Amino acid sequence: MNSIPIPEPVEGSATPPEGVRLQKVLAAAGVASRRVVEQYIVEGRIRVNGVVVEELGRRIDPETDLVDVDGTAIQLDVSKRYVMLNKPTGVVSTMKDENGRPDLRRFTEEWEERLYNVGRLDAETSGLLILTNDGELAHVLAHPSFGVTKVYIAKVEGVVTAQTIQKLTTGFDLDDGFIKADKARLLDASTGSATGKPASLVELTLHSGRNRIVRRMMAAVGHPVTELVRRQFGPLHLGTLPAGKTRELSKIECGALLTLARHDSPADATPGDAQETE
Numbered sequence: 001m002n003s004i005p006i007p008e009p010v011e012g013s014a015t016p017p018e019g020v021r022l023q024k025v026l027a028a029a030g031v032a033s034r035r036v037v038e039q040y041i042v043e044g045r046i047r048v049n050g051v052v053v054e055e056l057g058r059r060i061d062p063e064t065d066l067v068d069v070d071g072t073a074i075q076l077d078v079s080k081r082y083v084m085l086n087k088p089t090g091v092v093s094t095m096k097d098e099n100g101r102p103d104l105r106r107f108t109e110e111w112e113e114r115l116y117n118v119g120r121l122d123a124e125t126s127g128l129l130i131l132t133n134d135g136e137l138a139h140v141l142a143h144p145s146f147g148v149t150k151v152y153i154a155k156v157e158g159v160v161t162a163q164t165i166q167k168l169t170t171g172f173d174l175d176d177g178f179i180k181a182d183k184a185r186l187l188d189a190s191t192g193s194a195t196g197k198p199a200s201l202v203e204l205t206l207h208s209g210r211n212r213i214v215r216r217m218m219a220a221v222g223h224p225v226t227e228l229v230r231r232q233f234g235p236l237h238l239g240t241l242p243a244g245k246t247r248e249l250s251k252i253e254c255g256a257l258l259t260l261a262r263h264d265s266p267a268d269a270t271p272g273d274a275q276e277t278e
Helices: 022-028 034-042 135-142 162-170 213-220 251-264
Strands: 046-048 067-069 072-074 082-087 116-118 125-132 150-157 172-174 177-179 183-191 199-206 225-233 246-248
Touching: 022 034, 022 046, 022 067, 034 046, 072 251, 082 251, 116 135, 125 135, 135 251, 150 213, 162 183, 162 199, 172 213, 199 213, 213 225
Parallel strands: 125 225
Antiparallel strands: 046 067, 067 072, 082 125, 082 246, 116 125, 150 199, 150 225, 172 177, 183 199
């Protein structure tokens, strides 16, 4: 009987393993050196898709796998851009306004990527706005059911009392349903105004995505808003960023934002859903 010849293996013909070594990916993402990442793996500090990594030779697909270190999400796609803008008043929250009003395009010109805003602030409201080319993240954070926490400072007419602050946190009915602030506090009840009439500064923390909700709430308790700024969006703080200026988010800020989105993203968050306007 003739034996079937068995071909000799060709050097280098073996099928290469799929994916990229986790150490290499995290080093490229700026997390730590490969050696330090290996130590993280030994210490059980790294998870891929929610499962603790136990082997040093673990390979991943950076385009699909979700990685976190010490519970903080890591952005592996270096093509994604995350920018914070302190939107000035008089600017509408759109990339191209059909009525010719000042829009957000001027704040994205220095980046090659095509950036979009996450949610909206009305033209007369200033403050923190996120610009990104990460469409998935933008849709999740702007989705009404996500309920990301936002902090506003409102200058309002009149002297706000402790009873009014309590009403804001206890809640009341508006035309579109019941509303209450997660937190509210009076910052200043003696703020002067251009007209010489008494005014107050109030800080409101809300997770509602309803349209112009801060202005409607304050009007409902008898203190119309004259100036409004958003100081915080989820884990991001405006800090000392001047009005009309932008800066890229730090790795820590990106991680906090992505961690928030991955943990709490609603199943029904789909592109095209309405975004909040304040």
